[in-house]
Amino acid sequence: MNLPADYHMHTPLCRHATGAPGDYAKHALEIGLTEIGFSDHAPMPRDDFDNWRMYASQLDEYVAKVRKAQKDFPQLTIRLALEVDYLPGYEDWIRGLAARHPWDYFIGSVHYVSDGWAIDDPQKLSEWKHRNADEVWSAYFERLARAAETGFFEIIGHADLPKKFGHRPSRDPGSAEGFAEAGCTPLYEKFLNAAQRNNCAIELNTAGLRNFS
Ligand SMILES: [Zn+2]
Numbered sequence: 001m002n003l004p005a006d007y008h009m010h011t012p013l014c015r016h017a018t019g020a021p022g023d024y025a026k027h028a029l030e031i032g033l034t035e036i037g038f039s040d041h042a043p044m045p046r047d048d049f050d051n052w053r054m055y056a057s058q059l060d061e062y063v064a065k066v067r068k069a070q071k072d073f074p075q076l077t078i079r080l081a082l083e084v085d086y087l088p089g090y091e092d093w094i095r096g097l098a099a100r101h102p103w104d105y106f107i108g109s110v111h112y113v114s115d116g117w118a119i120d121d122p123q124k125l126s127e128w129k130h131r132n133a134d135e136v137w138s139a140y141f142e143r144l145a146r147a148a149e150t151g152f153f154e155i156i157g158h159a160d161l162p163k164k165f166g167h168r169p170s171r172d173p174g175s176a177e178g179f180a181e182a183g184c185t186p187l188y189e190k191f192l193n194a195a196q197r198n199n200c201a202i203e204l205n206t207a208g209l210r211n212f213s
């Protein structure tokens with residue numbers, strides 16, 4: 001079977017992944033992949049922004065590790081990339097990251113719907129109790145659309161992230177109709193149009209199969 005490439009892999013520099021790039025490459029070949037891509041969470045301007053990404057000072061070390069895997073496994077196509085958080089106001093930072101290395105692609109991901117709360121962070125799970133799921137979904141897709149509009153990203157990551165802990169929209173925020181009648185279209189439409197206009201691929205992140213899909 002011809003498996004599609006896996007472009008979303010993290011190394012231990014992200015502090016929530018195990019396995020060096022070489023280990024991933026070896027396994028990829030064993031299961032018949034011909035192409036993979038590393039996309040560690042990009043650093044933020046402040047190293048204490050959260051605790052699930054590399055420090056800014058580790059960016060070159062990350063690139064060197066991926067380059068080494070490329071050299072050690074010439075029979076496998078290995079892409080060098082980053083998963084970059086999109087938050088409004090960080091455009092200059094992202095531009096700066098893009099200029100640092102000849103990246104193969106950027107995955108633009110939204111984890112934060114407000115500064116200080118990443119919706120998928122298990123350590124911040126209690127925050128969901130204070131939030132309205134419809135508003136979170138709505139804010140999430142609003143940011144996804146803005147991320148696609150920036151033109152920074154070849155791929156938009158895991159557009160289904162708000163369902164990680166089982167929270168789903170009860171109705172369409174843009175619709176007076178009930179959720180069941182109206183469907184999800186108004187929620188997605190703006191984002192999908194923005195992705196199409198800006199030539200962004202949309203990631204099918206299979207972690208969703210384990211996360212209350
Ligand atoms: Zn990721």
Ligand SMILES: [Zn+2]
Pocket residue numbers: 083109111157158
């Ligand atoms: Zn992510």
